[in-house]
Amino acid sequence: NFMLTQPHSVSESPGKTVTISCTGNSGSIASNYVQWYQQRPGSAPTTVIYENNQRPSGVPGRFSGSIDSSSNSASLTISGLKTEDEADYYCQSYDTSIGVFGGGTKLTVL
């Protein structure tokens, strides 16, 4: 089964840059598009990146996404961290008619 693995947690200081990884366990993560969702406590997930590196309108340019085929990983990078970026982040992709989510990464901005 295709699985996406994320670090359980990351932390960084305001103003810094953080990168969250999402690694596929088989096949090529580049075969299908990866999305990234932000989930604040008590709220539903919202999209910050779709199609690997596209930002929906309203998402700041501080958020960017990329794919690294050599490591079979996707990455979400947030620059100029703000305290409001503190949230859980989930990657999501697809495999043979199945939606697949990563386990989520808790971002702490301290």
Add this chain to the structure above:
Amino acid sequence: QLQLQESGPGLVKPSETLSLTCTVSGGSISSRSYYWGWIRQPPGMGLEWIGSFFYSGSTYYNPSLRSRVTISVDTSKNQFSLKLSSVTAADTAVYYCARQLWFEVRNRTLNWFDPWGQGTLVTVSS
């Protein structure tokens, strides 16, 4: 602006059937451009895709839940529903409905959930 709203009982007894409805406003669930899906999140845990459907009647279910899940649609009410049978405490979760974009783009599959409903907590307990 498209909005989705989940509704249904917040408490279900073990071995019974969980039933939820998602009401869509600001768009039609009969659209040929979108799928519609259910996702759940146990307390303190991650997201799990449950299943999706297309207006034509095609349905797709998570293999781990397939034997217990049914997704149906009521186009007259612009609603779609989830039924999960033989529930246990492990089915306690916040259940979300979402619009799903699912198509080929440049030889790759885009499978994207957006937007989501606010979610509804269902607790399985006697």
